[in-house]
Amino acid sequence: MLTAKTPVLLVFADEVSSKSAVKDAEVRFRLAEDLHVGEIVVPKGTPAFGEVVHVQKAGLGGRGGELILAARHLDYRGQRIPLRSLKPLATPYAGKNRSDAALAASFIPYAGLMSMFITGGQIVIPAGTEALASVAADTPVSAVPETQ
Numbered sequence: 001m002l003t004a005k006t007p008v009l010l011v012f013a014d015e016v017s018s019k020s021a022v023k024d025a026e027v028r029f030r031l032a033e034d035l036h037v038g039e040i041v042v043p044k045g046t047p048a049f050g051e052v053v054h055v056q057k058a059g060l061g062g063r064g065g066e067l068i069l070a071a072r073h074l075d076y077r078g079q080r081i082p083l084r085s086l087k088p089l090a091t092p093y094a095g096k097n098r099s100d101a102a103l104a105a106s107f108i109p110y111a112g113l114m115s116m117f118i119t120g121g122q123i124v125i126p127a128g129t130e131a132l133a134s135v136a137a138d139t140p141v142s143a144v145p146e147t148q
Contacts, residue, residue, distance in 0.1 A: 012128065012129045016125045018124075032044065042074065071133035085133055087133075
């Protein structure tokens with residue numbers, strides 16, 4: 001039995017960016033290290049999936065990009081192990097908010113109109129970035145694949 005709140009270390013399989021992500025889109029991960037469930041070992045590299053919960057591209061006026069992701073499940077031999085939350089473990093990839101620069105530029109004569117064209121930064125999470133999720137509920141895990 002895999003108990004709820006067990007930490008699960010994942011790795012992003014693909015780059016995810018606030019510039020190209022779409023709400024409700026699937027996000028792919030891989031298990032970053034073996035997960036031991038009693039005598040059963042869920043091997044490193046096992047696929048996991050999540051979704052884009054919220055995305056907003058960087059915008060005019062210096063607004064930074066926003067990206068909220070959630071882990072949903074680990075796919076082990078046809079069994080879905082439910083996951084929750086997601087926290088990238090590397091440096092924060094927050095889109096840089098440059099609204100202060102846009103505001104400052106608006107006070108410069110003849111630059112006020114141009115200040116609205118200052119954009120903030122996008123959020124980019126590179127493939128290979130580690131992230132921590134947790135098991136959402138107590139889940140029995142079997143070493144034998146489920147039959148369809």
